[in-house]
Amino acid sequence: xxxxxxxxAGLLNPEVAIPEGLSDGQNRPAGRRYGVYRNNVTVSLRxxxxxxxPSIVSLIGRENFDHVARAYLRQSPPTSPLMMHYxxxxxxxxxxxxxxxxxxxxxxxARIDVAMRQSYHAADSTGIDPTALQALDEETLLxxxxxxxxxMILLRSQWPAGSIWHYTLRGGDKPQxxxxxxxxxxxxxxPEPVVLGAGAAEVLMALQNxxxxxxxxxxxxxxxxxGTLLSTLLTHHAIIDLT
Amino acid sequence: xPDATQSFxxxxxxxxxGYKAQHFIDILNDPGPVGWLEIHAENYMGDGGRPLAQLxxxxxxFPISVHGVGLSIGxxxxxxxxxxxxxxxxxxxxxxxSFSEHLAWSTHDSHFLNDLLPLPYTDATxxxxxxxxxxxxxxxxxxxxxxxxxxxxxxxxxxxxxxDFLRELVRxxxxxxxxxxxxxxxxxxxxxxxxHGYIDAYPLEAVGEIHLGGHDxxxxxxxxxLLIDSHGREVVDPVWALLDDTLAKSxxxxxxxxxxxxxxDWPVLAQxxxxxxxxxxxxxx
Numbered sequence: 151x152x153x154x155x156x157x158x159a160g161l162l163n164p165e166v167a168i169p170e171g172l173s174d175g176q177n178r179p180a181g182r183r184y185g186v187y188r189n190n191v192t193v194s195l196r197x198x199x200x201x202x203x204p205s206i207v208s209l210i211g212r213e214n215f216d217h218v219a220r221a222y223l224r225q226s227p228p229t230s231p232l233m234m235h236y237x238x239x240x241x242x243x244x245x246x247x248x249x250x251x252x253x254x255x256x257x258x259x260a261r262i263d264v265a266m267r268q269s270y271h272a273a274d275s276t277g278i279d280p281t282a283l284q285a286l287d288e289e290t291l292l293x294x295x296x297x298x299x300x301x302m303i304l305l306r307s308q309w310p311a312g313s314i315w316h317y318t319l320r321g322g323d324k325p326q327x328x329x330x331x332x333x334x335x336x337x338x339x340x341p342e343p344v345v346l347g348a349g350a351a352e353v354l355m356a357l358q359n360x361x362x363x364x365x366x367x368x369x370x371x372x373x374x375x376x377g378t379l380l381s382t383l384l385t386h387h388a389i390i391d392l393t
Numbered sequence: 394x395p396d397a398t399q400s401f402x403x404x405x406x407x408x409x410x411g412y413k414a415q416h417f418i419d420i421l422n423d424p425g426p427v428g429w430l431e432i433h434a435e436n437y438m439g440d441g442g443r444p445l446a447q448l449x450x451x452x453x454x455f456p457i458s459v460h461g462v463g464l465s466i467g468x469x470x471x472x473x474x475x476x477x478x479x480x481x482x483x484x485x486x487x488x489x490x491s492f493s494e495h496l497a498w499s500t501h502d503s504h505f506l507n508d509l510l511p512l513p514y515t516d517a518t519x520x521x522x523x524x525x526x527x528x529x530x531x532x533x534x535x536x537x538x539x540x541x542x543x544x545x546x547x548x549x550x551x552x553x554x555x556x557d558f559l560r561e562l563v564r565x566x567x568x569x570x571x572x573x574x575x576x577x578x579x580x581x582x583x584x585x586x587x588x589h590g591y592i593d594a595y596p597l598e599a600v601g602e603i604h605l606g607g608h609d610x611x612x613x614x615x616x617x618x619l620l621i622d623s624h625g626r627e628v629v630d631p632v633w634a635l636l637d638d639t640l641a642k643s644x645x646x647x648x649x650x651x652x653x654x655x656x657x658d659w660p661v662l663a664q665x666x667x668x669x670x671x672x673x674x675x676x677x678x
Binding site (some may be wrong): 151152153154155157158162168172173174175176178181182183184186187190191195198213227228229230231232233234266270273274275300301311336338340343 | 435436438439440441442443444445446461464465466469473475478479498499500501502503504505506507508510511515545546547548549550560571583584585587611612613615617619621
């Protein structure tokens with residue numbers, strides 16, 4: 151009897167011998183017929199990763215990406231049938247690869263791809279009417295707490311990860327070598343990575359923790375541009391409640 | 394998220410297609426002969442966003458078949474309770490016209506392999522799969538359809554033919570069957586038996602849906618033809634002929650065209666659906 155344990159053992163490891171007791175239906179050993187399953191598993195997982203990491207495919211090329219993906223999928227096959235979540239640990243895996251050490255920003259750019267997918271499948275929500283914010287007097291506003299859309303995701307990086315993501319997938323200005331924070335926002339159904347100005351991430355993190363608006367602003371440096379951040383959040387329907 | 398509860402109790406005996414997001418506008422504008430749609434359950438298990446929004450719109454217009462690809466009904470261990478709960482949630486939200494899964498396994502040691510892996514047809518497998526089908530039907534509160542696999546190899550230990558195995562599952566569980574005639578053609582070619590003989594032996598009275606799809610051609614170590622179920626091209630003529638043979642015996646059924654990789658523009662897929670429509674019209678005439 152061939153247990154699924156034995157059938158499974160060789161699927162992700164070509165070094166493991168093909169199980170006995172499998173044939174071509176004519177009493178000849180299955181041979182490369184077993185390889186069809188081996189190939190199906192590897193190719194389907196590899197292609198799912200390539201689809202999920204368009205910026206990394208673009209930055210290192212499909213052939214290099216396939217090598218990385220093959221190593222990753224053998225070590226970390228999916229742990230759930232929800233392929234939409236597969237690859238969440240690929241950024242950390244990329245960050246640990248000796249061959250990619252010369253591209254130190256790659257893991258953070260990959261984190262944007264992961265966050266874009268998370269945002270795409272996140273729960274729907276309705277943004278507040280911008281006039282609701284304008285209607286508050288200053289004292290009330292400073293004590294107000296913000297609730298954000300489940301599709302909003304903040305990513306911090308010591309590299310210009312957001313600019314590299316835009317540059318490789320959308321074209322545009324060549325990124326400068328500065329640290330960058332990126333905010334994934336989904337106005338309706340299409341997530342968008344927005345590169346934040348100085349201090350915005352600190353303010354957002356404080357607000358996400360439930361800190362009142364006035365106190366959250368204390369974390370901001372002189373150069374922080376409140377108007378730009380608020381207008382970005384409001385146009386992307388990212389603020390869903392004020393309390 | 395508002396309920397998308399469907400008012401279509403059954404799939405019609407008409408052509409359907411596997412739904413792809415890129416065809417959303419085309420399908421709403423001009424579905425051609427397409428009378429129903431099939432979705433892969435696992436692609437609609439996110440919390441929100443475009444997939445569920447599109448599905449809600451489509452569910453108002455078309456009967457929907459929910460087709461699972463990740464339950465691992467043939468698995469040696471118990472069904473994943475989290476995944477069953479997700480299926481129950483989706484089926485409860487949508488109340489689709491049909492739910493189906495595969496005679497296969499895809500999860501082992503909590504690793505999901507994203508492929509439909511083969512089973513030996515033995516008494517032990519029969520008992521296990523029947524128990525799993527019972528559990529699914531009980532949790533979902535509805536009858537499910539079970540699909541025959543594409544086979545690339547055979548197990549020496551098998552003691553049942555695939556058709557006898559399926560017939561016995563239907564008898565024990567009351568489930569229905571999803572007959573994939575491309576899978577029949579692929580398996581029959583690969584294991585060297587007659588696809589028409591398979592249809593003759595198949596319990597057609599239990600069929601609730603028929604699948605069609607394209608396959609790739611390869612060779613085994615001995616130069617024998619080895620067909621790979623790829624869903625990446627047109628349905629070939631011998632599979633259309635097998636559909637005609639099947640429909641002549643079964644009468645009209647819901648017939649689905651699957652195209653999952655290298656997905657073409659809508660007119661190409663609609664043309665395949667038109668061909669299925671012609672086959673169905675011939676049976677009605």
